[in-house]
Amino acid sequence: MSRYDIEKFDPPPDPDLVCCICQCVLDKAVECPCRHVFCQICIERWLSNRHTCPTCRKRTRKTDLKPVLPLVQNMLNRLMMICDFRQNGCIDKVMLENFERHVKNCGYEMKTCRFSKCGQPILRMYIEKHENEDCPHREIICNGDCGLMIPLSEMSVHNCVSALKAHIEG
Template identity: 30%
Template sequence: MSGGYDLNLFASPPDCKFLCSVCHGVLKRPTRLSCSHIFCKKCILKWLARQNTCPCCRKEVQRKNMVYVNKLRRTIGHLEVKCKNAEAGCLVTCPLAHSKRHQDSCPFELVACPNEGCYARVFRSALAEHQQRCQQGGQQHCPLGCGATLGMAELAHYNCYLKLRNAWSEQQKRSQTMLQGLLQRVRKVHRASRLLRRQLAQLSHLLGDDAACPEGSAGAQSQGALEIEG
C-alpha cells in the first residue's frame, strides 16, 4: 500500500520535487535521510525493514539521523486537491491540509442512517429527507396479523410463519420430554403396584394357613375323647 498521496487527488499535477521515489506518490510526512534524499515516512520505514541503505544512492542509513521535513510538509499542505467525492459530483477543491475539514461537511459524502436497524447509506445532503421517509424510527404491526410490532428493517425479512413453526417445534420437543417423564413415572407406579399385589397375596396366603391350624387340632382332640368314652 502506497505511503504517499495519490496523484489523482490533486487538482493539477504536482511538481516532481514533491514525489516519493519509493511509492511515486506525493510525499506524506516527508522524512530526510543523512544523504539528503527525502521519502514518505511509511515508505522509508518499510524499505529499511528489508535493507539498511538509501533507496536512491545506496548509502548506509543511520535511523537516528532521520529527520522530518516539516517545512516541506507545510508546503505540500497548501497544494490544491479535489474532493474525494468528485466522482459523485462534488466540484470543491481546497488545500490538502483542509481536505479533512471539507470531507466532514461535504454534501456528497456517504453517511449511515442514524435510525437503529437501518443500514442505508445516503449522501449527507439527502440524509434529512431519508430520515423523514425511513420508517425504521417508527414501528408497524406485522401485516400477516401475528401481532408483532416491527421496524422497516425487520419487516423486510420477518416471517411470522417460520417463527410460529419454530415455536411449535420447540413446544413439541418440550411436550415429548414431559410425556417421556410421565411414562417413566407410570411404569414405576405399575411396578410398585404389582409388587404390592404379590406381597398382599403372600400375606393373605399366610394368614389363611394360620387360621386353618387351630380348627384341625380341636377336631383331633374331640375324636380322641369319643374313643376313650366308648
C-alpha cells in the same frame, strides 16, 4: 488507491514532492542526511532490511531520519486535492492540510438511512432531513401513554398498551 495517490491532485504535484518508493505524494515526509525525501512509513520499512538511501545509496539508518524543512512541509500542505466524493457531485478542491477534515464532513458522501426498513442511500447533506422528516420508515416518539419510538408506518395501528407489553417482554 493510496491516501495521497497522484491522481487525487490537481494540478499534478511537483515531482520533488513525490516519494520514489511508493510513487505517491509524500505522506509525513522525512529526509535522509543526503537530503533525499520519502514518506516516513516508506523509508522506515526500506531501512529495516537495508541501510542505504534508495535514491543515492548513501549509508543511512532510521535514527538519521529527520522531518523535512518547514518550507517543504508548507509546499505539501498547500497542494490542491480533489474531493473523494467528486463522482457524487462535490466540485471542491481542498488543500492537503484540510483534506481529511473536508472528506469527513463533505455533504456529498453517500450515507445510508439509519432506519433498517428503509436503508436508502442518501447524500450526507440531505440525510438529516430525510431521517427526521421524509423517510417513510422513520420512527417517532408516541405522544400517547407509551412514549416509545414507533415506526411512522405502524402508527395507524399502534396501541400503547400492547406496544409497552411487547417492549417489556422483548
